[in-house]
Amino acid sequence: MPAIRPTLQEVAVLAGTSIPTVSKVLRGGTDVSATTRERVLKAVAATGYRARASARPTAATAVPALVDLVLTAVDNSWAARALGGVEAAAAEAGIGIVITVARDRDEWVTRLLRRRSEGAVIVGVGPTAMQLAGLTAASVPVVLVDPVVRPPDDIASVGATNWEGGRSAGEHLVSLGHMRLGIIDGAHGTLFNDARVDGFRTALRHAGRGVPDRWVAHSEWSRIDGRRAALPMLADADRPTALFACSESMAFGIYDAAAELGLRIPDDLSVVGFDDLPEAQWASPPMTTVQQLTAGMGATALRILLDEIRQRSNGASASRSATRVELATRLIVRESTAPPPDLRLE
Template structure:
């Protein structure tokens, strides 16, 4: 990569100062090319987010663009009046709750909403970003984390702000993010069960690589530690935030010789899987096993029995993410990471424990 850059410098000759002869705000791509030593074609590729550019080249050119505050002509005025929401998948009640929040807020600003579904649990296929750039939305809400360097640079080179919603990784790696207080949610769910006299409390957590899962698990452990309880390893299971995943883990937990008297499911969808496992095993909720979920999706109140759960304000979070996109598109905000509170919604899936041997 270094050799290729040196060759281009040789072709162009000595670099000139980018500002030479041009008033502030009138920086041209030819000036960036002169300063960096790359060809005008190469600089143009970086500005337009083309993939056929070496990473070292892209980094150098972007640094020069940022240094001089270069803004691509028309990259603000020609934006479409829409917000794009990029989902990893769109087949869950959780996703519908998020979309409802975005739609309600966007409507108040006379904006349209486009949804994209692509990729896997952690990250969409990279083709989504090129399609998004062609649509030129005001901004994007990304329901995943860990953008690649190229994806970040493509969005930033076109000055399209994006918000990471419920980030699976470190939210500080993006400029804007919105999430719920997952640690507190784990604490209050477990404390509720402890207050009912349960000490045999199992957990069906989400994927361990996701930050929200780790936070909920840490909250669960912290609450148990307050009572001097260390759960056995076989009480700690990992699901995938889906109903089949919750079902599979619950079948194993409920078949244990020292069956737990309560299960904290890391999502309402996993809690629904616990309900089905209990039904098939002839166990009653909450008489034989208490269940607490997480999210408070709309249907959780209509399960039989109605599900006790930690409310994650999904629609409010989505509305907040939408407002953050709009603010960022208009005012170039500083970094902003928003954490909204969680609270316990007590319904009928939990009750005081029957006599148990500790």
């Protein structure tokens, strides 16, 4: 016997509100308090409510005129590359994109619901279970790029082989002879950050080496905070000869800290970043880094989204297992890494 679909009535009862209010939240109505909106989205997530398929793109066309692109910012190179990849794939498909910057907790979701978005590529944003439930309930397909946490089984995602990238950084530094290695990482619990750190540690462990706690520093994903995190570690006479940073913004902070302390890269300190943005090859010295195909991730996500829209227009279930794609990473060796000083002096 097929499962009974949750109803708006059930959502309204659980949220302690009315059916029209639930409907208004799922349409992105603005005349609903933040507290009520949160209660409704929690109830939607708890019940698994989904709207019945609406008459959006038909099987004959199955291509929307516009889709949404949600980012946390547009003023950095990583976001610009992701945007460029999405835009190129959209242009190839003959559709336009609407850019939304996720500046606060729920406003971006409300904007998508109010526009009756045909679908969204979400880049660098960590949607909550409630937000994803609200979009799913409104029949808005989404694809996450570089997801912050593991997505639900029915939400598609595109990422990079972050573990392999971290491993390749570790193997490179080991091959140069480094025994004293450290890490500047980002937020704990972030899917891509944890994978990069684990891959790096695994490479060191296989070589009989490790990273002592005093040579692990946590940073926000910024150059300024990368410098703050690296300074105490590098100012100590007992310091590492090589550092791996989980992003190039943090790696540039290491460059700044080293310059402040009179340490030369790579003579006194080797540095490996992660991303391969244009700034990495312009650095002095040019930065050894792990390349992830950010534009490729954006383009792949857009194509997956369009395929999802076509599948739904042909009657496919929105609750089936979603697509998971990881694009390969690659170590790019430049001039910021070299054997440690003691080996060069022998």
